[in-house]
Amino acid sequence: MQNRTRKLLTIVTEAALEGTLVRDLDQLTAHGYTITDARGGGTHGVRDAGWDASSNIRIEVVCDTETAEAIAAYVQEHYFDNYAMILFVSDVDVLRPEKF
Amino acid sequence: MIDPVILFFLLGAIAGLLRSELRLPAAIYEFVSIVLLLAIGLKGGIELAKQPFGSLLPQMLAVVALGFFLALVAFPVLRYLGRFKRADAASIAAHYGSVSVGTYAVAVAYLGSRQIAFEEHMPLLLVMLEVPAILVGIVLARGLSRETRWGSIAHEVFLGKSIVLLLGGLLIGWASGPEGLSSIEPLFFDLFKGILAIFLLEMGLLTATQVGTLRRYGPFLVAFGIGMPLFSALVGTGLGWALGLSIGGTVILATLAASASYIAVPAAMRISVPEANPTLSLAAALGITFPFNVLVGIPIYHALAVWAHAFAKG
Numbered sequence: 001m002q003n004r005t006r007k008l009l010t011i012v013t014e015a016a017l018e019g020t021l022v023r024d025l026d027q028l029t030a031h032g033y034t035i036t037d038a039r040g041g042g043t044h045g046v047r048d049a050g051w052d053a054s055s056n057i058r059i060e061v062v063c064d065t066e067t068a069e070a071i072a073a074y075v076q077e078h079y080f081d082n083y084a085m086i087l088f089v090s091d092v093d094v095l096r097p098e099k100f
Numbered sequence: 101m102i103d104p105v106i107l108f109f110l111l112g113a114i115a116g117l118l119r120s121e122l123r124l125p126a127a128i129y130e131f132v133s134i135v136l137l138l139a140i141g142l143k144g145g146i147e148l149a150k151q152p153f154g155s156l157l158p159q160m161l162a163v164v165a166l167g168f169f170l171a172l173v174a175f176p177v178l179r180y181l182g183r184f185k186r187a188d189a190a191s192i193a194a195h196y197g198s199v200s201v202g203t204y205a206v207a208v209a210y211l212g213s214r215q216i217a218f219e220e221h222m223p224l225l226l227v228m229l230e231v232p233a234i235l236v237g238i239v240l241a242r243g244l245s246r247e248t249r250w251g252s253i254a255h256e257v258f259l260g261k262s263i264v265l266l267l268g269g270l271l272i273g274w275a276s277g278p279e280g281l282s283s284i285e286p287l288f289f290d291l292f293k294g295i296l297a298i299f300l301l302e303m304g305l306l307t308a309t310q311v312g313t314l315r316r317y318g319p320f321l322v323a324f325g326i327g328m329p330l331f332s333a334l335v336g337t338g339l340g341w342a343l344g345l346s347i348g349g350t351v352i353l354a355t356l357a358a359s360a361s362y363i364a365v366p367a368a369m370r371i372s373v374p375e376a377n378p379t380l381s382l383a384a385a386l387g388i389t390f391p392f393n394v395l396v397g398i399p400i401y402h403a404l405a406v407w408a409h410a411f412a413k414g
Binding site for chain 2: 014053082
């Protein structure tokens with residue numbers, strides 16, 4: 001049986017970054033991504049999605065370990081200093097490993 | 101008597117300050133701002149159809165110069181008097197050189213309820229004033245470095261929601277003319293003030309959320325948020341008079357100069373100058389300048405325009 005474990009990379013960040021991040025993900029060869037609107041609070045205050053400037057998004061990418069590491073390193077280098085952003089990676093079992 | 105739309109703004113602000121449960125869904129806010137932008141564009145477009153474009157060119161160029169000038173004046177004040185970091189000073193300067201469509205809409209309602217006529221092509225000038233300050237802000241923050249991705253910045257600036265809708269409205273209004281637009285008039289023109297009231301309710305709520313930041317960043321930001329629009333309004337009044345605008349038109353141009361952007365510029369700055377702290381500029385533009393302009397600024401600019409025109413006549 002094939003190895004079915006893949007990485008689930010989750011980024012929660014400002015909605016303003018959506019367009020830029022999607023371009024980055026394509027370049028870093030993520031096969032797909034899912035974006036949902038989100039709201040919450042943290043060191044950058046409460047982001048309640050009342051309007052554009054206080055909206056958050058959650059981006060999820062399922063991919064192999066190398067891609068996950070590449071994305072994490074890229075995002076950390078480019079965005080962590082200046083944007084409200086968290087990123088975490090977890091293991092997930094997938095049904096069709098060839099897709100990711 | 102205070103215009104009822106202003107009372108909606110106060111309602112929102114008070115509800116926000118008292119931490120009421122009231123919240124407009126983001127989609128509603130989005131919708132009312134889209135209707136306002138289109139309505140403003142359409143109104144201007146109808147007028148454009150009546151005038152030769154060439155005669156408006158001097159005004160358009162003057163307004164672009166005004167946008168550059170205001171941002172360039174604001175920057176040193178913020179940098180050296182306010183002691184802000186370079187990126188923050190540049191970003192706030194860009195906000196104050198650009199315009200707020202919400203403030204424009206309130207000025208239109210103000211003049212409308214007093215039956216004061218103004219040049220209907222003002223939305224064109226609104227569009228022209230939106231962009232220059234953004235470019236100044238980016239250049240002030242980063243210099244003319246090769247690394248700046250001008251392509252993506254231009255995309256962000258010129259294809260932002262407000263420019264697309266305003267220009268789109270202008271073109272549709274221009275192409276259709278008053279008769280063509282009569283079928284969609286009920287939504288965009290008849291309901292204008294009702295839509296504006298809902299918009300201002302949400303603006304009141306948003307303004308109230310800025311109070312915490314203002315408390316943290318202190319008196320300079322508050323003073324700047326009131327002083328800068330007063331200065332800009334003086335420049336705008338002078339320019340309006342020099343361009344030969346009517347009293348109503350001068351009030352609008354002064355209001356445009358005095359207003360600070362809180363939609364187009366924050367979005368552009370967030371992408372182009374990420375190291376600038378967005379809470380500073382939003383607290384000033386939204387927490388101080390917007391309520392100041394809406395509540396006391398516009399009547400002051402009206403008095404200023406009346407005075408300037410009387411003075412000019414001798």
